[in-house]
Amino acid sequence: MITNAETRTNVHEIAPDVYRINTPVNTPDGFSFNFNQYLLVDDEPLLFHTGPRQLFPLLREAISAIIPVARLRYVGFSHVEADECGSLNLLLAAAPQALPLCSSIGAMVSVNDLADRPPRALADGETLVLGRHTVQWIDTPHVPHGWDAGLLMETTQRTLFCGDLFTQGGSGEVALTESDILGPSEAFRKPLDYFAHAPQTATTLARMAAMMPRTLACMHGSAWRGEGASLLRHLAEAVRG
Ligand SMILES: [Fe+2]
Numbered sequence: 001m002i003t004n005a006e007t008r009t010n011v012h013e014i015a016p017d018v019y020r021i022n023t024p025v026n027t028p029d030g031f032s033f034n035f036n037q038y039l040l041v042d043d044e045p046l047l048f049h050t051g052p053r054q055l056f057p058l059l060r061e062a063i064s065a066i067i068p069v070a071r072l073r074y075v076g077f078s079h080v081e082a083d084e085c086g087s088l089n090l091l092l093a094a095a096p097q098a099l100p101l102c103s104s105i106g107a108m109v110s111v112n113d114l115a116d117r118p119p120r121a122l123a124d125g126e127t128l129v130l131g132r133h134t135v136q137w138i139d140t141p142h143v144p145h146g147w148d149a150g151l152l153m154e155t156t157q158r159t160l161f162c163g164d165l166f167t168q169g170g171s172g173e174v175a176l177t178e179s180d181i182l183g184p185s186e187a188f189r190k191p192l193d194y195f196a197h198a199p200q201t202a203t204t205l206a207r208m209a210a211m212m213p214r215t216l217a218c219m220h221g222s223a224w225r226g227e228g229a230s231l232l233r234h235l236a237e238a239v240r241g
């Protein structure tokens, strides 16, 4: 479903109750990119990533096509960057009961100060029941970047909200694919490596693989369905070089 004819912002359900909101963008130098946010609809709806602040009207419009924005209860994000959480305070204003959801490090270092309401900080491995769905927080410091980084796993359908992992350039027009995303994401990473290459990167990726995700909800590009453990192991090898 296209929710904005001008920008081609679109919404697709990529796993049960999980909606991908995609906005393609073109930079002034002709570079094609895209930003995804994911809405998990449940008794306590959760949005993972907010997109940049300047795209907030498009996000609000897209969420409103699925649920009233005021119903949001959690606004989660991996780490502090504009595309991860730039619209956080605008969302908190639009959804009076919503709380930021982030890592304990994220809360301590940034979010306690940046956010207009105190966050619900999750410890590594902590779970949060949203209704039919439960999500689990995984600390992933410096993977792919940011001391505060972490990711969310939806434990029933095993959808991993994998943030910047497997970032693919272009418009991201295919919402969900079963074909290879590692090749395109490695092609994107080559000239513009966004990984911190910290000593624990391989261990962190192996930990995510052990959770055996079935859907990878990528923040940039197509979401992917398949045997997530194997793809994460291949990513670890590629990053190791
Ligand atoms: Fe990032």
Ligand SMILES: [Fe+2]
Pocket: 083, 084, 163, 164, 219, 220
């Ligand atoms: Fe990102």
